[in-house]
Amino acid sequence: MAPHAGLVHLKEYDIKDSNVELIGTAIDHKVKYASAASEPAWNDGRVGVEPGVFVWRIEDFEVVPWTVREGGGVFFYDGDSYIVLSAVPTKADPGSGARQVGGNSNRHLIHEIFFWLGSHTSQDEAGVAAYKTVELDEFLHGTAIQHRELQSCISDAFRVLFPRLTIRKGGVRSGFRHVDLEGDAAREDGTATLLRVFQPVNGSVVVVCEVEPTWRSLDDGDVFILDVGEKIWVWQGSKCRPMEKAKAAQVVHDMKLAKHVEEEVLSQTEPRSRVIIKLLGGDSEEGSQRSEYSCPRPVTGLSLATPKRPRRLFRLSDASGELRFDLVKEGEGISRHDLDSNDVFLLDNEGNSIWVWEGSGASKAERTMWLSVAQSYVRQLASSGEDSEGYMSPIAKVRDGYESVEFEKAMGGPQGI
Template structure:
């Protein structure tokens, strides 16, 4: 429900009443509506306010507000757009999440509104747009990144702009060239093709040729020769070092209180509690690559404006990158990402089915006179520092491909990877190496993974620890250093693609256009995974939550034996996999026909609480009794059976 008053800009009247987008632009110090014919067209010299309204089946109307700042927009227009976004939020009843969007660094949520992409144009928005001057077509070179949404950016028309990791689009008067770097992903290439089609239809009226250029292909194709001639002839593109690349910097998480005068005062770092946030104050949470401003329900509009200005001044003075995302949250509308930075966050949702059953059982036992105590949560405490530096390489035959930081938590079951984790030890930095072998990987890649790991370890300093692990047999420590992990089906390596081509088996590599089913697992924000499984109903299990992606529909399936902790992990993983998704929540036993249809029909699946399997590798345990005379007993466990006891210096074999 909207709450309009005489102080609200009349241009906002009626905004958010219907699902869809409302867009305004700053023109001559006032906000004017952008006509539907111009939606998706953003001028680099202007500032915009965008409202996205959606109605979810599982809840009320949801509003998201974004203010977009072009790289050439002046400070006055930029500040006015920020104020108008806050004014719009107040008009909607302070029930929206606000995002600052900077040209070239937009969030995936924002880009998801515009299919397939936005391509900012030079100039300033005008209500009455004039005709384009000149009849010469401007040749442009664009880079296209992103698996879920397309981040399109114009780069200098020069050979030095090309590289092996990205996808590029060269738009000329008569032909559009698509150049795919050899290290670019299949998903990026698919997104880039959608952008090419968009350019063809909107800039060329569908009348131009399209040519695909493969990185490294030099002869036998006239399109290749024509492409390189536009750059003055062919010359090799420098190849990135496989073992090089910038170090990932892990910034401390810091919470600041923002005073009424806009002064920042640090009140906490890393170990944060929800109780630190008071209803009548505003706070800034600095997480390095992203910054949040949290505004209590009892704060005034003037206080919120001051807080937003204080946060923007803070980033400006620190000379933070334009890629630093700034999000504004009102109390009660916190995102899962924001909550994950706090040690605990009280659950406000209704009591879940499993919790209700557990409480009823406990009440019955208490009535019978038995004392009931809840078992403690499983111990997931790590024995090493999990705030170190992580580097991940994909094995590609005899070569290694270093994954960028944004991709290193996404593995494919058909590939093998080398993981290096460096963390501060007692006297020096320590290193831990894993060779992770996907269950669908080929034998040659597995052998190469071990070889590559040995080579890297030989060149490393100190005494690093090595481990070879297979998918689905990972130790807890592996998941804790990743914190968040997504495992897709299929593979990207040349070895996997060759195996698919030679055997003729179906290539089940993840594609967002195809049906996909993810099982959500883990114990908390520091240890959670989304594992893609076969998209059939027999893959379900009442002990887990799942995400089902089928075309334009996304379902979240909640098993009857899951707890509120599992539901929290489900919400967090949805936002991490694709923040643009708006899922339909489904409880076990109340699934619509479309859900079962996406899984190929309803069949039987496990409905009992899943128990831990036997420990297959040998493990040594020590038991100490401190009552009376101290007794220390150790035993060796293998395949779920105790092999022998150690009592003092004696060994008892069983």
């Protein structure tokens, strides 16, 4: 029987044409019903007090703690949604965006919240993750920087939090609860598991991602780990990078510590590497006689070589009596002087990132709608044909007086302040 046979599947979230915020909808009411007066996940005595990286998974409208292992090791499932909080201690000047820790005036925390959406997460899970991200920000007094992260295009800011990030197939709806898979990649039903080790475009961190165990998943530019239960095989593509080889060796080391099985590392250029092709179903001439293999990566990166579109600054305001989203300026010359603390602004930084700036005097409607408007904007870019991958643009929000260095750079640097 197939792993998912007999399961009832919720509607998957489609980032290209669905709202993720869903605030004010039926999901909003379900979350409020399922939640207590205060969210236990935020009230553990550590959140907002201690530095570190905290992770939660959305399970049946609940926020459930998720383990981060020593050294930044973490497993995410492509069928799930997660919330990640990064709390970094720093000595801060007034207005820097830091929150004081306890009564120690020399210790402050800079908070960044990421909600990570797996490629097969449900619409309900995505909506709850976005809703709870807003709730967590409120718990932190509204000073956190918020990020939307897509599995298909993870930002470097997210990847550096997890030097040992592994993305597996499945999720809470598939019955994969919180179990330790550090050393056991093969499924309980004996199915072979194939892990792809690669460095995304413009990325500084190597990612490990589970892919379909077939020879068609192979690519000359990456390293692959095949776990068949009794042995671990490593296939090094002819064009793979040293960092990818090193990362694969680390992953295999951890697996062997738990499983005590032998490994064999083979380069694509070695004739014996055909053994791995056959294990992956490449018995046919099409699979076994190939000299080159190519397959799109499950996690990509945005190409920063050339601007995808002009820099644009928009204003979200209800000063006229109705909520309006209007273009303020396009092209060069956008600076902090163009911002007004009474409204919310959206900066499209040539397609490399989407920044939302929330003015300190913005209305409740403006503050509530920022994510909905940002989502609508990137979807419109794709549907209009201006940028077919516009929906993948990283989206982040900062608050007036709590801006990040990255936001200041996007606005044109300190000279624009």
